[in-house]
Amino acid sequence: MTENRKLRIGFIPLADAAALIVAVDRGFAREEGLDVELVREVSWSNVRDKLNIGMFDAAHLLAPVAIASNMGIGHVHVPIIAPFNLGLNGNAITVTSALYEALRGHAEGDMADPKVTAKALAKIVLERRQKGLPLLKFGMTFPFSTHNYQLRFWMASAGVDPDEDVQMVVLPPPFMVESIKNGHVDAFCVGAPWNSVAVELGIAHILHFVSEILQRAAEKVLAMRVTWAAENRDALHALVRAHKKAADFIENEVNRDEVSRILSAPDRLNVAPEITRRTLDGRLKVSPGGDYRESDRYLMVGRRGAARPDRVQASWLYAQMVRWGQAPLAKELLLAARETFRPDIYDQVLGAGDLPPEQEPKDGIGAFDGPEFDPLDLEKHLSGWSIRRR
Amino acid sequence: MISLASQVFSESNLKIVIVDDSPVRSAILEEGLREAGHRHVIRVEGTDNLLERIYAIDPDVILIDLANPSRDVLEQMFRVSRAVKRPIAMFVDQSDSASIAAAVDAGVSSYIVDGLKKDRIKHILDISISRFNAFSRISTELEQTKSALEERKVIDRAKGILMKRKSLSEEEAYTLLRAAAQNEKKKIAEIAQSIITAAELLK
The missing domain is CATH 1.10.10.10 (Winged helix-like DNA-binding domain superfamily/Winged helix DNA-binding domain)
Structure with missing residues (x-):
């Protein structure tokens, strides 16, 4: 290769942009003949729009935004593909200390069990209604986001209707902590490092890792326009290879300190390296008092087949859009949702395989509530829920 | 003549909200819109209860700077939600990607009440683009x-x-x-x- 191919890629400063940031800053992209300029953005709307109009060649994007864009739901119809999954899980639900105490007061069982906390929430919601208190407010990052669906899935399991019994509000991640501090919201669901930042300030508790709600949920993807992919096949393949190298590098514990340092840089996440380190280790301080919770599922960047786009997860995300009234149920839309994820490109570039190991949940999702997910029969999946918009 | 007059009248009746944390830039934009005959221009700053404040104004058009993280908050208004009186759509004319690119380049984005004819607000977007560009020219010169x-x-x-x-x-x-x-x-x-x-x- 004579001259490096120049690319502009947008990202939001979050720990789940790790594979992209490490691919660029650790030199894996350069090894593949790519000269990548990373552009830090302040909103998902900006990332989406700049990707759509071609100001970005590729982007770190919410998986549901990529799917919605490809289906033409909620915004404009721009065909988008995701040949690499930047991460599974990685979000957490954080509540104010006051709500945490109330939940604990009502909990019948282990507070780490989402069934227990959802039931406790249902009781609090009822009490508040009887007392004429305002609805509890839950912050999440975007209408088309796993955060939105994870919160809804959790509370609806105990009969709390996310559109009637609480108020769901969109908040940009950097405003989450401030919003819980000034009482604007009672809880939020967001990716790292913001949950840890709130706990560190002594004003909130991490209630759940989202991996306790769903064991495998596609979180952010590496997204690009279909037309770009068709016209830039070599660059696309080089990008996928560089990301795979980066994901493997991140998952090797020997490299944790270096990865934390790379991610924490001022022009990347701009947080203390130890906070990034906690995220990568999946060992988070969950209470101001200093309790820790650990999970090997907290944020999975490449391990256990996390990097290979899984169409089961695309189906699940589309099912949530239907359940909550964001999209109609239609065969063509299900097809478009599934085809956003491109495991075929991943396999073509990296060789077939890289499937989740056997001990992973059989249905590819592993939800804490409800029957196994059937990615091809959404009608059945949806009819199983009493709280839904359709 | 009558139809032209009534059109001008109805356009100056559009309620326009500017969401911009740069007071100087939003003042420049407001002035531009007022010069073009728009009388209902309201500037909004800060992040607290942004959506509630915008609902209370019930605007026809919302202009927001792209460097504002609150843009994602506005996306909630697209959704069919009980809280929304009138759903808002992004101003996108898919046939005119050059104008979208010009807006993104200038750093401004616009949302309109669903159903409002796009040609009625095209000039509002044009004013926003040119005022945003003027502001960044002034800032560069100042620097x-x-x-x-x-x-x-x-x-x-x-x-x-x-x-x-x-x-x-x-x-x-x-x-x-x-x-x-x-x-x-x-x-x-x-x-x-x-x-x-x-x-x-x-x-």
């Missing part, structure tokens, strides 16, 4: 003026050092600086800065 002033100060200090240490006239000191800059293919201000640094070190 340039500022740094030119800074450079002037640095060069004056370096000249002073040279005059004192080498007993030169002001003109000779400047000539020396310029010659060094040419030799090293650097800016005079850079050479001046290194003289100041060296002088500090050798104190």
